[in-house]
Amino acid sequence: MIVGIIGLGLIGGSMAIDLKRRGFATTVLGVEADPVHAAAAEKMGLADELVSYEDCIGRSDIVVIAVPVGTAVKMLPDILDRFQAAGARDKIVIDTCSTKSRIVRSVHYHPSRGQYVATHPMAGTEYSGPWAAMPNLFDGRACIFANAEESSDKALRTVERLYDVLNMRLTYMNADNHDVHTAYVSHISHVTSFALALTVLDKERDEKHIFDLASGGFSSTVRLAKSNAEMWVPILTQNRDNILQVMDTYIEKMKDFREAIAEGDQDRIESLIHEANRIKKILR
């Protein structure tokens, strides 16, 4: 099967590596708009061939959209238009974006809607670009299929096979629910890390102190603050309502904590920590 991947960054590049070496793709075609990324992807051999957007859609059996969600929302209807214009009824397109409501709505009434499968492979690191691509990135992680009932059976089965090859745990969910849940367990973590980095950078004028003193705990909590704006601005914009709700709860919890500390109320601090400790039982 010929797999075309648009965007050879962390997600697209890692898919390219594993789909090829695990035999799902006979050929991987890559599309990369950024010339520096394209040169790196070529040098790293992420795809068998770097091609134009049009060529990729014309030649691939499955097209994977792995670009920031703002761009993806415009690209998806165009790809389905092209499938339709070419009478290519067996071709499939998937996206890998972290927000699903808007992209799913963008093609809800498209006559070729069945050829699109909305997915969110929940894997990644705080790095981006082709140099962040790595083998085994997806192994064991969750992949959410959103509004799977709107895809054709055949397209769905093929894409399930693709993610099986990537060793992902498949989960099915309505797109709106997806956006609520990811606001809680993924998007908010990024916002809190960004805010933590801003706080420390603001307060610690002397960067040497941060470097010297940063414990492992600080590093892991602030890790996501390295994440790139190109990916996160559209996510935070598209999932605005859900994220604002989670942020409001979060700010409330911080204020609870602040009050308990300000009052020196040790019992209350203790019970807040015990409550937070419950996360232990949920995360292995």
Place this chain on the structure above:
Amino acid sequence: MIVGIIGLGLIGGSMAIDLKRRGFATTVLGVEADPVHAAAAEKMGLADELVSYEDCIGRSDIVVIAVPVGTAVKMLPDILDRFQAAGARDKIVIDTCSTKSRIVRSVHYHPSRGQYVATHPMAGTEYSGPWAAMPNLFDGRACIFANAEESSDKALRTVERLYDVLNMRLTYMNADNHDVHTAYVSHISHVTSFALALTVLDKERDEKHIFDLASGGFSSTVRLAKSNAEMWVPILTQNRDNILQVMDTYIEKMKDFREAIAEGDQDRIESLIHEANRIKKILR
């Protein structure tokens, strides 16, 4: 040299392991008040011998206080009293606590002050108890010496040697400055993690969703929320003023972010993320 360690948890237990196997301690005496922890420490062989508090002080050349800072503040003057009463002028006591202003003040005028060295080895994990102890925990991390000029030269040199054996990077600092800096680069990370755990637990009634969907990013950001109350209540209480100041800045940053997202102001979100990204250059 006989090293007595009071509190065989994550820090005390890990010190016991490395000081013994690296030859600094000929004998490690352990004191452990919690009977379950004591039984585990004994079974794990963390110390050569489990002894009473009094025995430990009587027999050790160096006493290491590795208990939560609330207890440590009461224990330290008592130990110096006992050194004095016994005419034991060559014995040394150190503490390993995460806040330093109060403990240093508690013995400022003690006639045996010189025999105490205030240290904060900045290493750890989110786990606690003797089962959390591990070899090589301290390698390469920072160890802060607070108000080193109040310790006798001889005590200081011996304790520097102890931390050299643990492969730590030694840093010297005034106790009050220590508490300011650790509020920024360590204590606040714990508070933000606790608040994140509380938020997600509050919002996601269905724990299965958290488990299924939690990405690596969420896990690392929330990791510190597993930290235990016994250790953290006294830290947050003792370092209250500094922590409140950092929390206020943090809440401001969250509100900036919230406003930018609420207004859909992509340029502002982008510039906040770019600013936060600067943390990349500081943390390797």
